[in-house]
Amino acid sequence: MTDFSNAEPVLEIKNLSVDYGFTESAAHVLRGVNLTLHEGEVLGLAGESGCGKSTLVYGATRLLPPPGLITGGEVWIKGTNGERRDLLKLTDKALREQRWVDEAVVFQGAMNSLNPVYRVGHQIKDAIQAHRPDWDKQKLQNRAVELMDMVGISPDRLESFPHQLSGGMRQRVMIAMALALEPKVLIMDEPTTALDVVMQRQIVQQITDLRKKLGFAVIFITHDMSLLIEIADRIAIMYAGQIIEDGPAMDLYNHARHPYTRGLINSFPPLHGPRRELGGIPGTPPDMATLGDGCPFADRCAYVHEACHSYEVSLKETGLLGDRKQHVVGCLLYEELKKGKGLPEALAKERI
Numbered sequence: 486m487t488d489f490s491n492a493e494p495v496l497e498i499k500n501l502s503v504d505y506g507f508t509e510s511a512a513h514v515l516r517g518v519n520l521t522l523h524e525g526e527v528l529g530l531a532g533e534s535g536c537g538k539s540t541l542v543y544g545a546t547r548l549l550p551p552p553g554l555i556t557g558g559e560v561w562i563k564g565t566n567g568e569r570r571d572l573l574k575l576t577d578k579a580l581r582e583q584r585w586v587d588e589a590v591v592f593q594g595a596m597n598s599l600n601p602v603y604r605v606g607h608q609i610k611d612a613i614q615a616h617r618p619d620w621d622k623q624k625l626q627n628r629a630v631e632l633m634d635m636v637g638i639s640p641d642r643l644e645s646f647p648h649q650l651s652g653g654m655r656q657r658v659m660i661a662m663a664l665a666l667e668p669k670v671l672i673m674d675e676p677t678t679a680l681d682v683v684m685q686r687q688i689v690q691q692i693t694d695l696r697k698k699l700g701f702a703v704i705f706i707t708h709d710m711s712l713l714i715e716i717a718d719r720i721a722i723m724y725a726g727q728i729i730e731d732g733p734a735m736d737l738y739n740h741a742r743h744p745y746t747r748g749l750i751n752s753f754p755p756l757h758g759p760r761r762e763l764g765g766i767p768g769t770p771p772d773m774a775t776l777g778d779g780c781p782f783a784d785r786c787a788y789v790h791e792a793c794h795s796y797e798v799s800l801k802e803t804g805l806l807g808d809r810k811q812h813v814v815g816c817l818l819y820e821e822l823k824k825g826k827g828l829p830e831a832l833a834k835e836r837i
């Protein structure tokens with residue numbers, strides 16, 4: 486786990502908002518999200534199902550399917566050529582040209598998106614050739630072999646059809662394709678969810694090793710907090726279309742500030758140390774189409790008080806001793822703390 490906060494940002498999502506639908510009944514699924522990924526960093530994005538993780542990364546890369554609509558924001562990417570551009574302002578042509586080159590996305594269930602009627606090698610080479618039309622057959626073949634080697638699959642498998650590969654192998658092929666043009670940013674949306682635990686571990690280890698070797702930055706989406714704590718340098722927690730806590734991975738794990746983050750962490754067995762009882766989070770995330778004002782977690786929060794119903798989430802440092810500047814949280818309790826009101830006793834006792 487490394488501190489990348491002084492490294493240059495490679496992807497900056499600023500105030501990004503997304504609606505599903507156009508009419509008055511549109512659901513405001515992403516509400517002014519800010520998130521920065523630094524060069525070489527592994528940023529974990531966690532939160533319950535439906536909190537907007539996929540919408541965030543697909544919105545930021547303009548891969549959002551209809552009826553998703555970006556209603557505001559900026560997404561600055563530092564391209565492989567060093568130039569910074571706002572992805573939301575690029576023409577479709579410019580977008581197609583920079584995709585795979587500057588950033589690549591491995592979708593949820595990507596292993597099922599290989600075309601069943603073409604050999605794996607053909608598909609890898611096709612993807613590369615779309616961006617490198619001047620490469621001859623031999624060069625494409627060499628790169629395909631190199632990529633298979635890189636993800637630990639025998640290059641003979643370039644001749645296989647997707648159905649002849651296991652799920653884990655297909656997922657590795659997708660990772661190889663994503664890395665084919667050496668992007669600086671790799672976005673992975675639950676890349677291991679459909680795989681068994683052993684395969685999950687192997688693939689996560691492989692991504693970690695490749696990142697060290699090639700130096701790209703990663704946004705890794707998962708529900709699995711214990712996995713993130715192992716692999717991420719930094720973790721951002723999403724709830725109801727907003728980031729509600731963001732900090733260095735170990736700080737966030739050991740000193741989770743938001744009651745929702747604490748709930749998420751307590752839903753997974755601890756990695757080290759004494760066993761503790763697992764607790765869930767009562768209730769379910771709110772319906773984004775009917776979400777009103779105030780903290781969206783208020784209805785499920787054990788520490789809720791009147792003012793939370795009109796609190797507008799904004800990420801700030803807690804001011805608590807030992808908290809680092811890079812650790813921010815959007816919870817009224819910490820604003821009250823700064824006013825000298827103190828934390829509720831139960832919250833103050835846990836994991837401070």
Ligand SMILES: Nc1ncnc2c1ncn2[C@@H]1O[C@H](COP(=O)(O)OP(=O)(O)OP(=O)(O)O)[C@@H](O)[C@H]1O
Pocket residue numbers: 505512514532533534535536537538539540541551552553773
């Ligand atoms: N096509 C759609 N039309 C309307 N609402 C949608 C559509 N797709 C997603 N949503 C809503 O957007 C919200 C965010 O969904 P999203 O898939 O981004 O969440 P997520 O955190 O990635 O969930 P998961 O972990 O299950 O993938 C959810 O409330 C979902 O119901």
